[in-house]
Amino acid sequence: MAEAAHNPVSQQQKIIVTNNHGEKLAGILHETGSRELVILCHGARASKGHEIIVNLAVALENEGISSFRFDFAGNGESEGAFQFVSAIFGHSKGAIDVLLYASKYHDVPTVVEASARYDLKKGIEERLGKDFMQRIKKEGFIDIGSVNFRVTEEA
16 A cells, blocks of 8 residues: 655645635645645535545645635634525536526526536537437427437427
8 A cells, every 4th residue: 555645845824815805814725835736615614624624635735735725704714704605506408507597597696517518519410310300390309318318399
C-alpha cells in the first residue's frame, strides 16, 4: 500500500475575503505550493471547521494539493446573516428544463446546468433514425432505447 505524499512545506493561513455585500468572510488557506487549488464549501448551518471539510483539506494537503475552506456569510466566523438559498440543478436535457423554468418563473436565485444540449440537430438522426420525423407524424410517437423511451413531436 502506497503512503500519501505528505508535503512538509504546507502551511495554513487565515484569510479574510470581502464579498460583494461588504461582509468579511473568514477562511483558511492550506498552501502546499501546488498549482491546483480546491475550494471547499461547507453545508447549511456548518462552517469551515466541520469535520468533513477539515478532513478533506488535510487529505488534499497530504497529496500536495492546496485548498481553501471558508465560512459562508452568517456561518462560523464570517459576517452576515445566515440564509437558506434555493437552487435547481439539471443535467443534459434536464439542464435545458431548469434554464427554461428559471427564465419563465424567476423564483429560484441559483440555477446550475451541466452538459446542456446546445445543438439539437447534431446527433438526433443517429439516435432516432434518419426518418424519425416521418415515423413520429405517422404514429404520433416513436419508442427508442432498451427502456422504450417515448419521443413525440413536441419532445
